[in-house]
Amino acid sequence: MVTGLVGLTAAELTAAILGNRIGPIDAVAEFIRDLTPGPVVEWAIGLFGAADKTVLTAVVLLGAVSVAALGGGRRTGPLVFLLLGAVGITAALTRPAAEHVSIIPYLAGTGAWLLCHALLTRIRPDKPVGAATTDGVRSTDRRRFLLLLGGLAAASVLGVIGAGWIRARSVVEAARDALQLGASPGTVPDGAHLEVPGLGPWQVPNDEFYRIDTAFSVPTVDPDRWHLRIHGMVDREITVSFADLLARERTEAWVTLCCVSNPVGGDLIGNAWWSGVRIAPLLAEAGVHPNADAVLQTSVDGWNCATPLDVLTDDRDALLAVAMNGDPLPIEHGFPVRAVVPGLYGYVSATKWVVDFEVGRFENFTPYWAQRGWAVLGPVKTQSRIDVPRAGTVTAGDLRVAGVAWAQHTGIEKVEVQLDEGPWRTCELGRVPSVDTWVQWTTTVDCQPGKHLITVRATDRTGVTQTDEVVGTVPDGATGWDEVFVTAE
Numbered sequence: 001m002v003t004g005l006v007g008l009t010a011a012e013l014t015a016a017i018l019g020n021r022i023g024p025i026d027a028v029a030e031f032i033r034d035l036t037p038g039p040v041v042e043w044a045i046g047l048f049g050a051a052d053k054t055v056l057t058a059v060v061l062l063g064a065v066s067v068a069a070l071g072g073g074r075r076t077g078p079l080v081f082l083l084l085g086a087v088g089i090t091a092a093l094t095r096p097a098a099e100h101v102s103i104i105p106y107l108a109g110t111g112a113w114l115l116c117h118a119l120l121t122r123i124r125p126d127k128p129v130g131a132a133t134t135d136g137v138r139s140t141d142r143r144r145f146l147l148l149l150g151g152l153a154a155a156s157v158l159g160v161i162g163a164g165w166i167r168a169r170s171v172v173e174a175a176r177d178a179l180q181l182g183a184s185p186g187t188v189p190d191g192a193h194l195e196v197p198g199l200g201p202w203q204v205p206n207d208e209f210y211r212i213d214t215a216f217s218v219p220t221v222d223p224d225r226w227h228l229r230i231h232g233m234v235d236r237e238i239t240v241s242f243a244d245l246l247a248r249e250r251t252e253a254w255v256t257l258c259c260v261s262n263p264v265g266g267d268l269i270g271n272a273w274w275s276g277v278r279i280a281p282l283l284a285e286a287g288v289h290p291n292a293d294a295v296l297q298t299s300v301d302g303w304n305c306a307t308p309l310d311v312l313t314d315d316r317d318a319l320l321a322v323a324m325n326g327d328p329l330p331i332e333h334g335f336p337v338r339a340v341v342p343g344l345y346g347y348v349s350a351t352k353w354v355v356d357f358e359v360g361r362f363e364n365f366t367p368y369w370a371q372r373g374w375a376v377l378g379p380v381k382t383q384s385r386i387d388v389p390r391a392g393t394v395t396a397g398d399l400r401v402a403g404v405a406w407a408q409h410t411g412i413e414k415v416e417v418q419l420d421e422g423p424w425r426t427c428e429l430g431r432v433p434s435v436d437t438w439v440q441w442t443t444t445v446d447c448q449p450g451k452h453l454i455t456v457r458a459t460d461r462t463g464v465t466q467t468d469e470v471v472g473t474v475p476d477g478a479t480g481w482d483e484v485f486v487t488a489e
């Protein structure tokens with residue numbers, strides 16, 4: 001029985017990896033369906049209704065495992081497994097659009113059957129532990145047999161889970177590739193990106209964008225099945241499908257997303273062009289009760305966060321985003337729909353794979369990170385980072401210094417750089433389209449031979465200069481000034 005399962009798993013996993021249309025169990029089920037006379041098919045449909053296909057799949061699975069268990073003995077095994085393999089290959093080759101690669105999973109499965117059968121029958125488990133070993137069978141054979149059996153069964157279970165995941169992922173990838181969202185790719189505003197060697201792009205490409213989430217396996221959500229339910233303290237509960245969402249007025253905006261776990265000088269931050277639908281009108285449609293103060297956002301994988309209602313309903317571009325830099329959201333970044341809220345750290349706002357909005361009160365919510373000691377509110381703290389030069393040796397003389405600064409939804413007023421204990425000098429700032437993005441900055445300092453410390457600080461548009469008090473990322477974000485040590489030669 002275990003041998004039977006291992007071979008089926010090997011075949012299903014191979015089919016999933018190769019991206020074959022159907023796996024072996026389903027291929028044999030289709031084969032049987034095609035061979036079955038019409039009246040029998042009608043009778044089965046009458047009996048099982050919409051569950052007919054599930055029933056047939058279960059019959060094929062149980063049938064294969066039963067044949068393996070009953071016929072897979074020491075002597076008959078190899079022949080029985082070769083016959084089962086032949087049935088599979090026949091089914092595969094009679095499927096529409098069958099190709100040569102279609103039979104590879106059956107070869108892999110039959111190979112796994114024969115190998116597994118050989119392994120398990122080599123051991124003689126029928127000797128009890130401690131039995132006399134007159135025929136040369138060791139007393140530990142039973143234990144070895146059981147361990148091997150358990151290991152193979154466990155591998156088989158993992159393989160089935162893996163095959164399912166790979167299939168789901170490829171289905172969702174295909175759906176993503178087929179989407180035509182009509183989102184613009186985002187044109188970097190003139191003067192936003194400063195041409196300084198070593199300074200990263202103002203617009204961060206999707207494949208370079210930082211990724212933070214708690215998901216061990218990335219959720220795969222089929223857009224055709226995606227829904228967002230808005231409920232709780234509202235006048236009328238509403239459910240929005242992906243098609244409904246796309247039919248609504250579209251908003252596109254530059255927003256810099258930042259993680260609360262970003263240390264001073266860290267790179268858990270990125271700026272992208274998001275296309276989506278504003279959250280405020282959706283909440284208005286549901287009719288939010290006046291005494292509600294938060295929305296508990298939940299992801300399809302159960303992760304959740306609570307976002308203040310006022311930031312979701314004021315005039316900022318708090319979005320349900322469907323595209324990132326012009327492309328449908330990458331699966332890792334929340335496909336098909338995620339929230340993006342300017343001004344807040346991701347852990348309280350930027351729910352990926354979002355499916356549920358519960359309107360309510362903070363006091364009644366215990367979201368994922370708040371349960372683990374992080375702050376309930378997570379406004380982004382004003383920060384600045386030095387990207388050029390890197391720590392190490394530099395050429396003495398005029399030294400180019402550059403980096404980024406951010407104070408989302410407040411805006412950056414000024415960035416200053418200090419060499420050693422010298423005066424603070426004001427930097428040149430890149431142009432930005434709004435207060436919701438980071439700003440690139442640059443300046444030159446006169447760097448005489450020797451060791452130096454370069455420090456940066458930013459001032460936001462409310463006139464507040466970032467504090468030099470060094471605080472870690474827990475519970476609500478790091479503070480302190482970024483600095484870099486250089487030796488000028």
Ligand SMILES: Nc1nc2c(c(=O)[nH]1)N[C@H]1C(S)=C(S)[C@@H](COP(=O)(O)O)O[C@H]1N2
Pocket residue numbers: 209210211212213214215257258259260299300301303332333334345346347349350351352353
């Ligand atoms: N479903 C889900 N959404 C999530 C998270 C998560 O763990 N699960 N992490 C949040 C955090 S802490 C951050 S900083 C951002 C990161 O988004 P990104 O991975 O697209 O950069 O996603 C937020 N959304």
Ligand SMILES: [Mo]
Pocket residue numbers: 212258259260261345346347
């Ligand atoms: Mo985060």
